[in-house]
Amino acid sequence: MPLRLASFNVNSIRKRAGAVRRFLDRVQPDLLFLQELKCRTEEFPAAAFDGSGYRIHAIGQGAGRNGVAVLGRIPFEVVAEALPGDEADAQARYVEVAAAGLRAAGIYLPNGNSGGEEGYAYKLAWMARLRALAAARLDAFQPFVILGDFNVCPTALDLAPGALPPTDALVRPETRAAWRALEHLGLTDALRALHPGQRLYTYWDYGSAFDLNAGLRIDHALLSAELAERLEAAEVDVAPRAEDSPSDHTPLVVTLAG
């Protein structure tokens, strides 16, 4: 049986519970990682998933910020609710599970455009901690995937021309260098590996950006070598972005051979 993993930044789960339920019913991922819940853990609209066959583990945050979750139709064990070395960080940006013989980390990487240079430094520090974690997993030969909203356009191919200024935290040279440092540990960018040279986006700003296809590729799945060898498919599922009242992101779906 292939294993299907998905990631979806929902921009408020309370607004998008219906969209997520439709996605689950249609695509049937084994594990789905959500970002930007924008609610407290106890406010997660779990009732919308009654009868779906999915178990939910949400890590919310107050003040309508951040928040991640994992929904699984296969057994999974939550092994971390914060990026290791980051436990004191109150921001809900990380969830890691053990399932189907692998480790999967769902992330909501800091945007880095707010809070001035301090805010940007937080993003780079977070990326450095993520790299240290990935290095430890790879050193242990642990089948490992990191997926989620990375808030990084890795190359010029990953954003519509002119969509962002070169000073934006999503494309700054230091951001891209930190992404490459992750890749160079031996991780495979699943979507890019199967679609080299193609302009594929996972985010379109509200307004006219979707109609103009002026998007960004900022949601990613990075695979360890064991999982890269099993990579069968990686697709952007654009359908949820075309619905009424959508998230500004749309799901990324990765299929691994069983």
Place this chain on the structure above:
DNA sequence: ATGGCTACAGCATGTAGA
């Protein structure tokens, strides 16, 4: 290169997103 969106807290706008 933002906020012309959108969401949230909370009740007037400010913050954040990317």
